[in-house]
Amino acid sequence: MDMIADAPPSAWCQAFFLGSSAGILALQMLPDDARGTLLDYGARRPEGDAKKNDTRRSGGGGGNGSAGSSAITQIASLASAAKVPHSWFWHFYFVSVSWSAFWAWQYLRRGAILSSLVQAQVRLGASAPSMELGRVFLAWLIMALQGTRRLYECFFVVKPGKSPMLFAHWALGIVFYTAMGISVWIHGSDAILKSWETPVSAAFPAMLKTRIPVTLAVILAAWFKQNECHRYLASLKKYTLPSQGMFAYLVCPHYTCECVIYLAISLMAAPQGTMFNWSVLGGLVFIAVNLGGTASGTKQWYSQRFGATNVAGRWNMVPFVF
Numbered sequence: 067m068d069m070i071a072d073a074p075p076s077a078w079c080q081a082f083f084l085g086s087s088a089g090i091l092a093l094q095m096l097p098d099d100a101r102g103t104l105l106d107y108g109a110r111r112p113e114g115d116a117k118k119n120d121t122r123r124s125g126g127g128g129g130n131g132s133a134g135s136s137a138i139t140q141i142a143s144l145a146s147a148a149k150v151p152h153s154w155f156w157h158f159y160f161v162s163v164s165w166s167a168f169w170a171w172q173y174l175r176r177g178a179i180l181s182s183l184v185q186a187q188v189r190l191g192a193s194a195p196s197m198e199l200g201r202v203f204l205a206w207l208i209m210a211l212q213g214t215r216r217l218y219e220c221f222f223v224v225k226p227g228k229s230p231m232l233f234a235h236w237a238l239g240i241v242f243y244t245a246m247g248i249s250v251w252i253h254g255s256d257a258i259l260k261s262w263e264t265p266v267s268a269a270f271p272a273m274l275k276t277r278i279p280v281t282l283a284v285i286l287a288a289w290f291k292q293n294e295c296h297r298y299l300a301s302l303k304k305y306t307l308p309s310q311g312m313f314a315y316l317v318c319p320h321y322t323c324e325c326v327i328y329l330a331i332s333l334m335a336a337p338q339g340t341m342f343n344w345s346v347l348g349g350l351v352f353i354a355v356n357l358g359g360t361a362s363g364t365k366q367w368y369s370q371r372f373g374a375t376n377v378a379g380r381w382n383m384v385p386f387v388f
Contacts, residue, residue: 074191074252075183075186076194076344076345079345079348079349083242083349083351083352084352086238086242086352087355087356090355091355149232150230150232151231152228152229152230152231154231156217158216159213159243161240162209162213162243162246163210163214169206180258183255184255184259185259187253187255194337195337195340196253197251198254198338199254199258205334212289219296224300245349248345249343250331250335251335254337277333281331281334282330285327285331288327289323291319291323292320295320298313307372313380314380315381315385316381316382316385317382317383318382318383321357321360322383322384325353325354325357328349331343332346332349358382358384361383362382365380
């Protein structure tokens with residue numbers, strides 16, 4: 067308990083990201099029926115695909131017929147009883163944008179919540195290097211724009227899903243964007259406190275000589291490509307195999323773009339003398355694990371529906387790796 071009490075806010079964010087990632091990886095080890103019940107959604111959900119259920123029941127999951135496996139499946143079914151509409155996906159980005167606006171308001175008003183967090187970070191993480199104030203503002207702005215763009219796409223680009231989403235998935239997403247909204251600026255707590263005590267320049271011109279221009283260019287390119295992928299998917303007829311553009315090489319290139327965006331943010335928002343913002347990088351681990359499992363399941367579903375040869379040459383999400 068003393069260790070928990072002495073942990074800075076950044077450590078709490080990292081613990082959530084890594085702990086949730088470990089939990090998702092553990093779910094991947096469950097029998098096929100239980101894993102599908104807890105992790106699949108949309109057209110890939112077992113109850114929405116009778117053939118998939120039949121295949122699982124026929125014994126393709128490696129011991130699915132055992133008593134222990136059956137018990138795990140029943141527990142998974144009970145855990146999946148609480149569902150929300152998949153169209154609630156937009157809630158994630160609304161929460162993200164709302165937190166971005168809230169933290170900006172807290173900074174301008176020197177709010178008590180932001181003040182408590184940055185003071186705790188400075189006090190409990192005194193030995194950790196700090197971000198420059200300009201990087202704090204830039205990371206906050208990028209996160210706000212990312213949430214705004216995705217919220218726009220949910221309403222005006224992506225077709226709303228009619229399938230259910232587990233309440234646990236929804237709740238986990240809400241907490242993720244809450245933690246990520248903190249992670250992009252928490253390592254700049256020292257700079258935030260100093261700016262309240264004595265007005266300082268954000269030093270944007272100086273930052274242009276660092277990795278900032280490259281990471282910004284990468285983020286903009288990933289934004290464009292991800293939006294392109296979402297528009298292409300929205301233009302397809304129901305249950306059509308995507309095959310144009312990046313989809314010719316990757317099963318889920320929009321997931322690839324998501325990972326690239328957060329990797330670039332972790333590089334851009336790194337404190338002085340460090341390579342990464344470790345809290346944002348922890349969020350990237352969560353994204354990669356979460357979306358990686360979905361990408362793998364999507365490729366399996368494509369193989370069953372459209373034939374394995376049609377997707378055999380495509381990477382799931384990360385070229386030459388996964």
